[in-house]
Amino acid sequence: MTPLAPALPPVLDLVGVAVFALTGALSAARMRQTLVTVAFFSLITGVGGGSLRDLLIGAPVFWVRDPLVAPVCLGVALLAWFTPVRWWRGHLLEWADALGLAVYAVFGTIKALHWGVPPVPAMLMGVITGCIGGIVRDVLAGQPSILMRPELYVTAAALAAGIAAGGIALGLSAGLTWAIAVAAGFALRGAAIHWSLGLPAHRGES
Numbered sequence: 001m002t003p004l005a006p007a008l009p010p011v012l013d014l015v016g017v018a019v020f021a022l023t024g025a026l027s028a029a030r031m032r033q034t035l036v037t038v039a040f041f042s043l044i045t046g047v048g049g050g051s052l053r054d055l056l057i058g059a060p061v062f063w064v065r066d067p068l069v070a071p072v073c074l075g076v077a078l079l080a081w082f083t084p085v086r087w088w089r090g091h092l093l094e095w096a097d098a099l100g101l102a103v104y105a106v107f108g109t110i111k112a113l114h115w116g117v118p119p120v121p122a123m124l125m126g127v128i129t130g131c132i133g134g135i136v137r138d139v140l141a142g143q144p145s146i147l148m149r150p151e152l153y154v155t156a157a158a159l160a161a162g163i164a165a166g167g168i169a170l171g172l173s174a175g176l177t178w179a180i181a182v183a184a185g186f187a188l189r190g191a192a193i194h195w196s197l198g199l200p201a202h203r204g205e206s
Helices: 010-030 035-057 069-082 092-114 119-141 154-169 174-195
Strands: none
Touching: 010 035, 010 069, 010 092, 010 119, 035 069, 035 092, 035 119, 092 119, 092 154, 092 174, 119 154, 154 174
């Protein structure tokens, strides 16, 4: 399918890549892995969600054609390698991940819409873009995936993606749509981090 002419800011994609790449690199650094492993974690976390999105919507895989994405991931890996792990302790990593989640969910949704994907599947592409990199990171690190915990994570991505799709459908300007959608997704994920908000789990047999 021939894509519509996108009007997407490349910096938005790079911000999402860099933030997610940082969470992957730091995850490997905390486990005292080699520089090669840190770089691999950085790359796979940074581009994982976007790569799956592009494959599903029939678009060229973004980071293979973009000369900046791989260097950004490797640069982030070097940052994680040469900075003390204690600099990144506490909730800082979670907040960085929250920002990347919101940005990537919005970008993934809008890119899918510009490639002719209907609104609901496009929203799901946004969720996949925002969540898959972090899930792969956790699986590779042998940690419980965020997907298997009740706290609001996928829900925040879905909110950002839904607002992005809704804004485009209503004819709002691209800049306003991105700003509102990213802010909403980040705010919901931030609230979940701060107040430990989560969805109720299934209670099983009564």
